[in-house]
Amino acid sequence: MSLAAIQIQKSFNNTQVLKQVSLHCEQGEIVGLLGVNGAGKSTLFKIIMGLVSADAGEVSITTNKGKMLGGIIEKPALYEYLNAAENLRAFGKIQGAPVSDAATTSYLERVGLDTKRSDRVKNYSMGMRQRLAIAIALLNDPPFLVLDEPFSGLDPMGVTRLRTLIMELARERGIGILVSSHLVDEMIRTCDRIYVINNGKIIREDTPRALVEKSTSYYLISGEHLERSKVLRDNGALIQGHTARVKEPPKGIENIIKDLAEEGTKVFSCVPETDIKKLLDVVDE
Template identity: 45%
Template sequence: MLIGKNLSKSYRSKIALDNVSIQVAPGEICGLLGRNGAGKTTLFKILTGLIRADSGEIILQSPRSKSIGAIIERPGLYNYLNAYDNLKIFAGIQGAKADPDSIRDYLLKVGLPTDRKDPVGNFSLGMKQRLGIAIALVNNPGCLILDEPFSGLDPFGVASLIDLILSLAQYEKIAILLSSHLTSELSRCCHSLYIMDNGKIVNSGTTKHLISKYIYSYSILANNIESSEVLRKYQTVFGVNEVKVVCNSGEITGLLNELLSEGVQVTACIPDLTLEQLIKGTL
């Protein structure tokens, strides 16, 4: 369990964090959403001990020997070394096993190939993120903190990183804290969300609750969506094989059922939850 209580931090006259409290339980994925400059990285630096808060308290309750593994800003890797040697160095620094079998296990845990011998400078951003996570997972931490982990990844990279994060929470029972300024990514994998603005938590709750409270439109993907009669009753914006429909979370199941009975082949339905809605929700 990771708890931050009433944390505040100023840089000269700039208040970067203002009485922020946050809590993540083992096996839980918690998202920190906020615009640029909201204070997310400052909070993560404080939680990981990189900088000190002016006031407040951090409580780390974990039976594991290492309490936190983290990637702040971007994974710090030796680009001229291969994945194996990077892991060997970082495992050595942390006093962890650095024999070939252990390093192979770290690579497998994050879904990286074990046979790549070229420098990690050649790796895609997604592979570098995975290697950074493997290094953060050395010594089996109770909590994993990832600052903007989806930044710069393509949709496939985002989806596969989400799968990895979900499996680390579910099977390794790690408490995971992620940040992003994009609601779409965090709402797909987080059990709960904290919304930050100007150094303060302005809204929070389970993702399920926030979606049901703030969603007023959905994007529905279907090959023959233009043929739908049912959609004429709704306010819509059509794209190619896609429509954005104004409807709330109580109406969406009924609408999807009607579309199916009309023969519309729905392939995806994505809630449009914007950061602005979540911020304005309590302002």
């Protein structure tokens, strides 16, 4: 079973927003679509979901299941005046999914929502809405999920929980998931494979590891008494309290880490500071 968009083209008012876009996603795979706002991510996902018609190209899904796709586009849109279970039931009945109490409870549990909560969705946080929207997308157990900007508007805790949920769905249930975002870090942490889209064109398809390298020019190193470190000073690091921002040296970040260890500086973490612009600029040239 696989989901593929082939040579998709789309224009709005003579502006081409998608140019010959192709991507694919296999079962159990988490595929990312990375791009800045306005790159064409939502339009592509709308075309994949059948909401918008493409000018050219096709979306092909090879599966024997009735409902092929579930998804969230732009933001989780729910009936604010209904509670979580009622939302599930309303959307479930429309597509003929099982909507018994047991069924709705199991969907709520699957996405980690409180099954006892009976107040309206109006009061829900963005994270809870995302989860409920995913539960709705999962109704009738489609083999593929399309999630457009699922991390935006979430607090760090919410981001982590959502990432865990996405990975569980892919690993444990074998669902193929297509995720879009403008957050390079989250994409690197979540996806197995990432497409980079810019100005309606796929400019790169890479593994997260390769993308980290290409998109990172600075690293954030946190540790104890960094201000005393000669290694950091020599590499031109900018030190603020327990954190130092250092440009990746030609010989590689791993050498700085090694030098710091030898020097006796205690390091807690070293995080690449990714920059989406870097990914885009490189190719634009």
